[in-house]
Amino acid sequence: MLRALAVDDEKPLLEELLYLLRSDPRVSSAEGASDATEALRRITRALESGPDGPDGIDVVFLDIQMAGLTGLDIARLLSGFARPPLIVFVTAHEGFAVQAFDLKAVDYVLKPVRPERLAEAVRRARAQLGRPAPAPEPGTGAVPAVPPPSPAAVPAGPSAPPAPRRPAAEAGVAERAPDQIAVELGGVTRFVAIADIAYVEAQGDYARLHTDDGSHLVRIPLSTLEERWAARGFVRIHRRHLVALGRIDELRLDSGTTSVRVGSAELQVSRRHARELRDLLMRQATG
Known part of the structure; x- marks a missing residue:
């Protein structure tokens, strides 16, 4: 091992x-x-x-x-x-x-x-290191998923580039249907309902989608999701966070700072977004 x-x-x-x-x-x-x-x-x-x-x-x-x-x-x-x-x-x-x-x-x-x-x-x-591949478990007849040895005795050069993907706004991210977004992890693609996403967190050129069941990383900037999902009720509250308006449980004002509670998460609201967020929540509350 x-x-x-x-x-x-x-x-x-x-x-x-x-x-x-x-x-x-x-x-x-x-x-x-x-x-x-x-x-x-x-x-x-x-x-x-x-x-x-x-x-x-x-x-x-x-x-x-x-x-x-x-x-x-x-x-x-x-x-x-x-x-x-x-x-x-x-x-x-x-x-x-x-x-x-x-x-x-x-x-x-x-x-x-x-x-x-x-x-x-x-x-x-x-x-x-001279370590053999692990033996299959007794009685299963299973063979570990180990790639076949390379025919070359010396290390090969750089790996070949991945197969071309179909055109998309961002590499590795696509929406299968209007209500879903594809996320990839370890070579497995899952489809997450946008309605299940409570908020989104920026991580460099990536974004982490937070749902009630966990989180999913997608290779897409937060600004792109902000533009794409504005009509779905997602609002920018900070340079790092995009929130589904309907998932905000509380708006908190404390000593001039504003924050929101989304489930168990408490997220800061920047000053430039605070007034707009309060107006949106008021309009939502009054229909």
């Missing part, structure tokens, strides 16, 4: 990578680091613990372009140790492949990460 560390300074991408790694039965643990400093601190602790210690790391899934030190910088630092963890680069850029393999990288996976491509990187890491 592999112990993995995933490093990416874009939180939504880090969460997706961790989800895929934790879903792989060959990975016993997967932790995340959101910047180079945190990653080096975690790796240093692993090196001090030793390969069989409680903090050990077998493989680091490493983004390349990050603020401060890059993934290549981290790999160069690790190359000076006697028994560093293996490195798998996970990046949106093809141009660093030669440098990556010069640093003895196990694999080079291009974003957006496809589950089957990441599974192949896990297989290569296990093979380099």
Whole structure:
């Protein structure tokens, strides 16, 4: 079993990578680091613990372009140790492949990460560590979902780009019907009813849809959803939040600040949106 560390300074991408790694039965643990400093601190602790210690790391899934030190910088630092963890680069850029393999990288996976491509990187890491694939459970006859070995004896170059998608306003996001939005997680597409969404939270170029049952990440800016769903009663209350007007349970005024309660969540309302929100709620209350 592999112990993995995933490093990416874009939180939504880090969460997706961790989800895929934790879903792989060959990975016993997967932790995340959101910047180079945190990653080096975690790796240093692993090196001090030793390969069989409680903090050990077998493989680091490493983004390349990050603020401060890059993934290549981290790999160069690790190359000076006697028994560093293996490195798998996970990046949106093809141009660093030669440098990556010069640093003895196990694999080079291009974003957006496809589950089957990441599974192949896990297989290569296990093979380099000399660990066989897990045996099927007794009586089931099941064979673990492990991709077949690559015919090449050396690591392959960058993964092929994903198949072209049908045109859409944003990559990875589409509405199947007027009342639904498609969300993808780990290669699985679900269709969420827009009426079930209580509020939306901005996360960089992504947005997190909050429903009563949980949350879903989509690759689309909050401003686009604001424009698209205005007619459905969604209003902007803050640069980070878009709320379904009908899901607001309380409007709170406290010492000049405004907030709303949406279910169990309390969300701040910016000054520029406070007056408009109060007017909308009043009109809604009076019909």
